[in-house]
Amino acid sequence: MAAAGGGLGALGAGEAVAAAHALSLPAEAYGNDLISSVDPKFLKLTKVDDQIYAEFRKSFGDLKIDVLDPEELKSEPAKAKWRPFCMQFDGVVEDFNYGTLLRLDCTKDYTEENTIFVTRIQFFAIETARNREGCNNVVYSHAMETKSVAAEKGISA
Numbered sequence: 001m002a003a004a005g006g007g008l009g010a011l012g013a014g015e016a017v018a019a020a021h022a023l024s025l026p027a028e029a030y031g032n033d034l035i036s037s038v039d040p041k042f043l044k045l046t047k048v049d050d051q052i053y054a055e056f057r058k059s060f061g062d063l064k065i066d067v068l069d070p071e072e073l074k075s076e077p078a079k080a081k082w083r084p085f086c087m088q089f090d091g092v093v094e095d096f097n098y099g100t101l102l103r104l105d106c107t108k109d110y111t112e113e114n115t116i117f118v119t120r121i122q123f124f125a126i127e128t129a130r131n132r133e134g135c136n137n138v139v140y141s142h143a144m145e146t147k148s149v150a151a152e153k154g155i156s157a
Contacts, residue, residue, distance in 0.1 A: 040136035048092055049128050056125035059085045065126055066135045067105045070116055082122065089121045096121040106135045 046052065059081070063072060072078050089096040100123050101115040108114045118126075130136045 040131040040139070041134070043131050045124050045128055045131075046093055048089075049124075052089070052093070052121070052125050053128045053132060055085065055088065056129055060125075065106070065129050065133065067107075068102070068116070068126070070104065073116060073118060073122065082119075085125070086119055086121045093121055093124065102126060106130050107138050 073082070086097060096119065098120050099117050100120050101110060102118045102123050103110060104114050104116055127136075
């Protein structure tokens with residue numbers, strides 16, 4: 001959350017507990033390992049990706065997703081817009097309101113400077129959109145190039 005100001009130490013008690021749980025939630029499993037192994041356009045993050053994506057783009061049609069502005073996620077006006085979006089997935093997506101980490105710039109890896117603490121449904125919505133709209137292709141393409149060069153040199157990548 002450093003990019004949004006204050007780092008993890010700035011979290012309240014409730015958010016700190018959620019942050020501890022977040023370390024094992026989708027960001028870690030998803031990470032650049034998964035999107036560098038499988039063409040992102042074929043990834044399904046949930047059973048309801050189509051619904052999440054449709055509702056996300058209906059609510060946030062103009063949101064720039066390749067490089068996120070933390071204010072679009074955390075400001076009071078943004079929270080007021082995100083809240084109804086998130087709540088519609090109560091009972092649809094397990095632990096929809098738990099916290100997890102999201103990359104601000106999808107071309108970069110998970111680092112303290114490049115992550116923000118969001119709800120799981122925000123993570124699923126933004127990463128599904130990034131996959132479908134080609135934003136995560138750069139990670140996959142770079143991994144394929146690295147593997148190709150390594151294979152030519154007889155090195156395991």
